[in-house]
Amino acid sequence: MPDHLEWVEPVLALARRAARLPRGARTPFAPVGRPRSMAVMAHQDDDLYFLNPLLVSQLHSSEEHLTVCLTAGEGDGRNAPGGTREHAAAPVDFEAFAAARFNGLRCAYADMVLGDRDAKWRREVTTLAGGAEADVSVLVDAPHVRLVALNLWCAPPPDAAPGSGPLTRLWTGEATSTPTMVPLGSPVTGTHSYSRDSLVESLVELMRRFEPTLLWTMDPDPDLQVHDRANPRYADTGDYSDHIFHTITGLFAHEAAARWFAEGGGRRTSVEAFRGYYVRRWPSNLSPEARARKQRYKDVYGWADRRPSGDPAGLGDRKVGGDLIAGGNASGTTLRYPGSRSWAGPGADGRLSAFAVRGGQVVHWREDRPGEFAGSRRVPGRKLLPHVDAVPTADGGWRLFAVRQGLTADPAQHVRDLWTILLPASGDYRDVRWESLGNPNAQSGPAKRRNIGMPQAVSLPGGRLLVLTRNAGKGLSGRLHDGATWTPWRDLGGGDTQEGLTAVALDDGSVEVLAAGRNGIARWLVSTAGELTAKFSVVRTEAPAGPPTVVRLPDGSRMMFCRCRDSASVVSFRTRGDGQVWDPSSLVDLGGHGGPGPIAARFVPDRREVLVAVRDDASATSVLRVGPDGRARGTWLREATPVAGSHAVSVDSSGRPVVLAVSAGGGLLTLPVTPSTSSVSSMKEVP
Missing domain, CATH: 2.130.10.10 (YVTN repeat-like/Quinoprotein amine dehydrogenase)
Known part of the structure; x- marks a missing residue:
């Protein structure tokens, strides 16, 4: 990632363009503090599931936006709908499936910002703590929008170094490191192993460079949840109402923010944590129009239209393409700490x-x-x-x-x-x-x-x-x-x-x-x-x-x-x-x-x-x-x-x-x- 000063021109370019505002709203004068939004997510689709429709609005309001994805999200390595013959016959290619998911995420962001899912991106490499390389994507016609992929394996491969483990065990210290992969087509030149401290320090470094005034994280403290016939487990982990990778990502993000704040950073930064799979347990708080917008961008990510692609990895995560959000994991958008009315x-x-x-x-x-x-x-x-x-x-x-x-x-x-x-x-x-x-x-x-x-x-x-x-x-x-x-x-x-x-x-x-x-x-x-x-x-x-x-x-x-x-x-x-x-x-x-x-x-x-x-x-x-x-x-x-x-x-x-x-x-x-x-x-x- 370029040094912070190199981000100035994209900021000025954004300031020159008109923001897209809600129907019937008046254009506000320039705020005292220009908003810079940053989101730290576990997987490539978490922001689309849990932050929208707020995300798409913030992309049009922020003078800079950065989304950081910790894992490669390689899953089972098969980019086909689960439970189908196509899925059973598909070859296992973890690097290609991770690339497909990031391709889908770039398409969704391009659609949210420019209305053009095929808009061009520029790929770069930035160096983080301990020499780790991260994959940076810059939206060419809206360069204030950047995506950073750290590409940690969700489940490290058998040939990983001794002591390696997934993100969950890295947080608790049960694993000494978590390795990265190089997804198909990534500009990153090699793999790296993150320690717990180097991962936290890498997130702190991104916060130092970017200086967000609004930091969005995943839920570090999901509710306990009874799982029974009336309340199926779905993708929840243990006795909680969310996936453990969401929780651990929330903890890493909050720990990094605390370190950044302690050294004097983030004096204007508001932090908001978003519920994950918890939302399916309660009535939807979104209007039909908002759910439709969320569905649209999720379907772009999922390559639901199956439009032709010159990329061998494909243009999205076909496991979710076309799935209706209905009462499922994306049915609402809920803050973990909703805020006081007596402040x-x-x-x-x-x-x-x-x-x-x-x-x-x-x-x-x-x-x-x-x-x-x-x-x-x-x-x-x-x-x-x-x-x-x-x-x-x-x-x-x-x-x-x-x-x-x-x-x-x-x-x-x-x-x-x-x-x-x-x-x-x-x-x-x-x-x-x-x-x-x-x-x-x-x-x-x-x-x-x-x-x-x-x-x-x-x-x-x-x-x-x-x-x-x-x-x-x-x-x-x-x-x-x-x-x-x-x-x-x-x-x-x-x-x-x-x-x-x-x-x-x-x-x-x-x-x-x-x-x-x-x-x-x-x-x-x-x-x-x-x-x-x-x-x-x-x-x-x-x-x-x-x-x-x-x-x-x-x-x-x-x-x-x-x-x-x-x-x-x-x-x-x-x-x-x-x-x-x-x-x-x-x-x-x-x-x-x-x-x-x-x-x-x-x-x-x-x-x-x-x-x-x-x-x-x-x-x-x-x-x-x-x-x-x-x-x-x-x-x-x-x-x-x-x-x-x-x-x-x-x-x-x-x-x-x-x-x-x-x-x-x-x-x-x-x-x-x-x-x-x-x-x-x-x-x-x-x-």
Whole structure:
């Protein structure tokens, strides 16, 4: 790969061309930080299965994009549909099948970026740690797009050096090295063996050269999954809901990112991890249009059209060509850490603060005059996962909650603990320190300790505070702070829910907690009087396609929003009568533009309406105003700047409603919304 300076001309060339934006969206002004996106995948099709439709939108928004594929994906070496006579008769040629898969990936990227699957690529070689050569593909007519193939064998051949093993054993140290292959037609001149450290260092080197502001990885901590007749194993590994190579690739990528961040890199970098085969276990969160786009590019990769090829390896992976994604492994696009909706809000003085994790560290933006934010400040503390929940304190400070990730080769030594920090109103962070709240699964085995959910905190009368998280049993756990000390973790029951909690304090002192369940909306009514207890029930609705969001209305009733399965729509429904019972018959289909992650919503008293914001199929911002009856006021408005994580909706110090997000370039985006808004201006961005 050329040195970083040689990438400047492709960047400038991209800046001169018009970006392709969602229908009806306005062109944003140049962002404060130009987005550079990087994805680290295990196999040649993982990004097409698990990142799209966000990937195709990001390719048109990023000024540079780099996808890194760790393995050669050689499989059984036969490029023919499994279970067919053709497959049985096909010769085994691992190097040719690996080449066919990369050919298919290049065709898919060319189609996503240029609409021409046969567009030309330039092949190069770059040298990484220990002298390893990697195969680099540059899209000639869009040179901001590059693919890097490390070509590690998935299953090293019998003649591999002693101590060799697959990527999974390389991570744990059970293997001392994993060899590479040279796929058919590759410009790489020879093979190499990666050690665990040299593979991590090679990824760090790519991050140093490329300097991504948005890093996409695979899921390092997939959910545990029961496999039985009702839940076939498919391609899952062990007791998990994903393929082990996806998991190990996620761990390598996160370890490399942590090293890069520790040496001072990635100060504007947002990290997002994507679920793998887990998505087939839950309702699809994609619209029919988004699934069709995902199907199209997957079919290009799979050489479904069987168009003539002069390449002896062929133009794609015929094992998947033409397969319908339907309810399978590509049916959804789901973030492992979907993001908080409570990362921004007014402090005790009425001025807005916003918090995000960039480079594994929390950054803080603060409103210095109505609607205007000062540049970000860094909060001490590292190795945090991309989620922060913020609660204002009565004295003008903030209490933050996040999860710290500690990675080791030994699976029993992984750390995923909930941490909290108290930020003083003075803004002097020199002596502040994070405090560990431990893990609700601390007494369980290592696998369960890794499956901690992201925190949701709720302020209670008398200065008390309740923090909640999904536990390894996919139920709810909580700790209560009485103003001085924390109670022990308490298992509050429930189970079979997706990641992403929403909670609201009720007039009687209890807290209502909601999550997406298998057969509807999981609901806990948590009593905070004395020892924490909870009543668990399920609101019988169609299973939602993602985390719900609850909003309290002035009369004490509540409104819930969630994504409708197999649809682009957001739906609302309300409580009935005294507010104790949810009424599924009040459901209103609000339409929308699809997308992953949680829904942000807030009641705006001056306007007697709820303002709703979501990350849509284009990884952009969609906004809707909703009346107290749950019905839309006007249509969805879209703003095209690509975002990372989730939105927040709040009110600035002048009382004006505002939508907030973090851009793919790492800046804070703000969008004021007025009652007469029929279109939206570009979001302001603050570094």
